[in-house]
Amino acid sequence: MMNIILLGPPGAGKGTQAELIIEKYNIPHISTGDIFRAAIKEGTPLGLEAKRYMDSGQLVPDDVVIGIVKERLSKDDCQKGFLLDGFPRTIPQADSLAAYLNSSGRKIASVINIEVDSQILLKRLTGRRVCRNCAAVFHIENKPTKIDGVCDHCGGEVYQRGDDTVETVNNRLQVYRTQTEPLINYYKDKGLLFTVDGQIPMADLFVQVSKIIEGTHQ
Ligand code: AP5
Ligand code: MG
Numbered sequence: 001m002m003n004i005i006l007l008g009p010p011g012a013g014k015g016t017q018a019e020l021i022i023e024k025y026n027i028p029h030i031s032t033g034d035i036f037r038a039a040i041k042e043g044t045p046l047g048l049e050a051k052r053y054m055d056s057g058q059l060v061p062d063d064v065v066i067g068i069v070k071e072r073l074s075k076d077d078c079q080k081g082f083l084l085d086g087f088p089r090t091i092p093q094a095d096s097l098a099a100y101l102n103s104s105g106r107k108i109a110s111v112i113n114i115e116v117d118s119q120i121l122l123k124r125l126t127g128r129r130v131c132r133n134c135a136a137v138f139h140i141e142n143k144p145t146k147i148d149g150v151c152d153h154c155g156g157e158v159y160q161r162g163d164d165t166v167e168t169v170n171n172r173l174q175v176y177r178t179q180t181e182p183l184i185n186y187y188k189d190k191g192l193l194f195t196v197d198g199q200i201p202m203a204d205l206f207v208q209v210s211k212i213i214e215g216t217h218q
Contacts, residue, residue: 001109002027002081002217003101005088007183008114010172011121011128012198013205015137017114018085020206025213027081030072032065032089034135037161041132054163057171059089059179066096073100089180094187110216111187112209114198118173125169131156143202 002025006014015031022029036054039047046064053060069087072078088094101107116124127140133156138145145151149158163172187193194212196205 001106002213003106003109004082004213005084005108005111005187006086006114007111007180007187008198009116009118009121009176009180010169011124012114012116013124013202014085014114015135016143016202017112017206017209018083019136020202021083021209021213024210025081025083027083028075028077029083029085030069030078030087031085031135032060032069032087033085035068035072036060037135055168057163057168057175059175062090062092062096065089066093069093069097070100074104079106088183091182091186094183108192109218110194110212111183111192112212113184113187113193113195114205115195116198120199121173122166122169125164126166128161128164129158130161132159133157 004021004027006018008014015034018029018031021027036047036050040051040054041047046068049064050060059065065087069084073082088097098108124139124142127142129138129140129145130136131138131151131154134151134154136151136153137143138152138158145158150156151158163169184193194216196208196212198205
């Protein structure tokens with residue numbers, strides 16, 4: 001089974017590596033942030049609730065997130081593998097995930113922890129641009145779109161996320177340190193953690209990530 005978790009602070013490059021992983025290994029990409037942004041765009045009750053937290057950089061409550069992920073993981077396309085990006089983000093989320101996977105005879109193969117210095121994260125997030133339609137990730141300097149404001153993959157409109165302002169990024173980094181960083185030791189203790197240097201070029205990082213995935217594939 002190719003059941004993978006991408007862990008790392010906001011701006012570490014989880015979404016960027018996810019695009020490369022799903023293309024190469026053909027597994028579904030489950031990004032809780034992308035699920036919430038799609039719900040906000042559609043104006044659903046879930047979107048309205050999630051927006052209250054996301055705008056200020058707080059986490060959406062555990063029970064809401066856990067319910068969505070379990071439902072997604074129960075689908076047929078997730079039975080042979082999946083890539084979780086941005087989930088779990090708290091110890092209760094990690095415990096619920098383990099219990100749920102165990103109840104369906106599955107387990108996590110690897111947790112890939114992407115490490116990047118805080119000053120670099122701020123530059124990455126404030127310069128990031130995202131496709132409104134397909135959620136592809138770009139950067140004004142590190143990965144510009146070929147045509148200004150237009151997604152290279154689907155031609156959709158490329159925009160700046162509302163939570164990528166300096167103030168909200170600082171809140172998100174603080175929330176990461178207090179609520180999500182403890183997951184590093186949590187997964188280290190379980191022998192599932194693989195830490196990579198997220199400051200090398202995207203393609204070089206993907207070589208490292210691929211080695212971990214292939215070495216832990218069961
Ligand atoms: P979410 O959408 O998950 O945001 P995040 O975790 O803060 O992570 P980001 O998407 O900001 O960063 P990334 O690591 O994906 O980096 P990227 O590849 O884009 O969550 C948003 C919100 O939703 C949360 O704040 C919360 O409110 C809510 N939420 C989501 N999940 C939740 C959960 N489980 N529980 C509760 N609430 C939840 O890269 C960043 C930039 O850097 C890009 O511009 C990219 O081009 C560039 N870049 C990437 N890699 C490199 C590289 N190697 N070199 C140079 N530049 C690079
Ligand atoms: Mg992301």
